[in-house]
Amino acid sequence: MRRQTIKKSVSGFVVVVALLAVGVAAGLWWERSQAPGDGMETSADAAPGGPAVLYWYDPMYPAQKFDKPGKSPFMDMELVPKYADEGGNDASVRISPGVSQNLGLRLATVTRAPLATDVTATGVVGFNERDVAIVQARSGGYVERVARLAPNDVIGSGAFIAELLVPEWAALQEEYLALKALGDPALEEAARARMRLGGMPESLIREVAASGRIRNRIAITAPRGGVIQSLDVRPGMTLMAGQTLARINGIGTVWLDVAVPESQADAVRVGQTAEAAFAAFPGKPVQGRVTALLPALDDAARALRVRVELPNPDGRLRPGLSARVSLTGSSGESALRVPTEAVIRTGRRALVIVAEDEGRYRPVEVILGPESGNDTVILSGLEEGQSIVASGQFLIDSEASLQGIVARGSESAAAMPAPVALHEADVVIDEVSEAYVTLSHGPFKTLSMPGMTMEFPLARPELAKGLKAGDRVRAGVRETDDGLVVEKLDKTGGAQ
Structure with missing residues (x-):
């Protein structure tokens, strides 16, 4: 009896499963028979009253937009639709207040303030180098005595350096004393002038006049205090007029x-x-x-x-x-400023995430000026009083990229493209084609890049026109996210 009961239960379960399978198959047949075409509904067939599809995109290459669904030309995957209600427009990301709080978003305001040049x-x-004294011999003579000094010694003003014997001074002083004894002021003044022309300092002339004795030895002293940078005097040396004895730097x-x-x-x-x-x-x-x-x-x-x-x-x-x-310091000019941490630098451009109403965030391309303390000057792209994201902006920028949102700047930003920095060096062309060039180049000093031989892509095919292996040119390369690209091959500027 028990075996018969189990057998009946199993057979009943099989019958139920079979009936369910038949019902599902019948339902699928009916659905396909009622659907237009092949019965496959695409993402473009929005339900009545549903959101409209703006375009399709590949999440791995969100900047490229397509007007039809299908396979991505970049990846082996289906294109994703972008609906009209996913942010109100195709240039902003919408984040609920709860998610914003969880992400730790912190806002700041675009301000205008005087530009500090710190x-x-x-x-x-x-x-x-303006505080230098050169000690020279004003007359030829002999070095009789020298102080115990050496280069790099620190001395004070008036410090003794050397004592010189000047034989020529004896005759000039004797002539002066003889004319002074005659009592003729004019002759005495003429004799004083000759002593000055002979290289005697005024202090020595006054001493001879007061004492009435010959003084043909003179002590050379430091005209100012400082460091002895050079000392070219030794006992017994014969000196010529104008010869340098020492150089002292204050x-x-x-x-x-x-x-x-x-x-x-x-x-x-x-x-x-x-x-x-x-x-x-x-x-x-x-x-x-x-x-x-x-x-x-x-x-x-x-x-x-x-x-x-x-x-x-x-x-x-x-x-x-x-x-x-x-x-x-301060330049006296006012400029728009944002916190430096709010700026996203991608290598080729700079972005700031602007916070708008109803939890919408929009990436904006800006042109940066100099940094001032913790802020960065904005030359174009923003307006005073706008709210921007100062913390968590990288997450929003990533989401915008996934949704295919491309940052756009203001009209003034478009009119002021960021200058392209070219790094230049003298090179020799080894191989050249319409797409690539192999260069044996000298150092790119602005890149701290030593000389070597390597292959570079060309920015434009016409750069290779008229060039051949062995030509010496002046090359200019530009930094991109994918590496260095040749923007200039100037044959007239090459090394001769």
């Missing part, structure tokens, strides 16, 4: 040679206030000012050399010390 750089202390003030990055060179002005902080003297910054902008840039560091003059009354600042320098 620059932080490093510098090295050097001598003040240390009352020093120069700070500051390397300002090329990108901030326009923010430095003569007369700016400078504050130098030395590791050797923590907590004791020294105030100075910019006295000169040197005409040549440092090729290796691509930096503008700026001269800052610092007071050094106690002589503790010695050449060779390094310092961190803050150059402060």
Whole structure:
């Protein structure tokens, strides 16, 4: 009895499954028979009252739009529809307040403020080349005695250097004393003039006149205090008139040679206030000012050399010390500013995410100016008072890319394209075609790239016109997200 009951239950279950299969098949047949064409509904066939499809796109290449569904030409996948209600327009992303809070989005406001020219750089202390004294022999003679000095010694003003014997002075002094004894003021003054022309200092002439004795030895002293940079006098030497005995550099003030990055060179002005902080003297910054902008840039560091003059009354600042320098000032002009952290730099352009009403966010391409403290100046693309995303903007930018949203700038931004920086070097062409060129190039100094032989893609086929292997040209390359691209091959500018 039990076996018969189980057998009946199993046979009943099989009958139920069979009936369900027949019902599903019948339903599918009926649905296909009622559907137009082949019965396959595409994403373009929106339901009545449903959202309209704006275009189709490949999520891996969202910038490319298609007007029909189908397979992506880039990837082996179906194109995805972009509906009209997915953001109100095709240039913004909509995020609910709850999601915004979870993402940690933080907003900031585009402000307008005076443009501060604050620059932080490093510098090295050097001598003040304007504070130099050259000690020379005014008359030929012999060195009888020299002080125990050596180069790099620090001496004070009036310090003894050497004693000279000048035989010619004896005859001039005897003539002066004889004419003085005659009591003729005119002759006496003429004799004084001859002694001056003979190289005697005024102090020695007064001493001879007062004592009435011959003084043909003179002590050479330092005209100012400082560091002895050179000392070319030894006992027993014979000196010629005008021969240099020593070179003394004062240390009352020093120069700070500051390397300002090329990108901030326009923010430095003569007369700016400078504050130098030395590791050797923590907590004791020294105030100075910019006295000169040197005409040549440092090729290796691509930096503008700026001269800052610092007071050094106690002589503790010695050449060779390094310092961190803050150059402060203001151009007097106002400019739009946003927090630097709000800017998305892609390599070829800069983006800012603008926050709009109803939780919509729109990427905007902007043109950047210099940095000022924690802010970056915006030359074009934004307006004062706009709200922007200062934290979490990279997530929104990624979502915009997935939805195929392309950032657009304002009309002024379109009229002011960012300048293309070309890095140039002298090269020799090894191979050339319409698409690529192989170059044996010298160093690209602005890229810190040494000389080598490598292949570059050409930006335009016409660049290769008229060129052949062995030609010497001046090449200009541009940095892109995919590497270096040749933008210029100037045959007339090549090395001869």
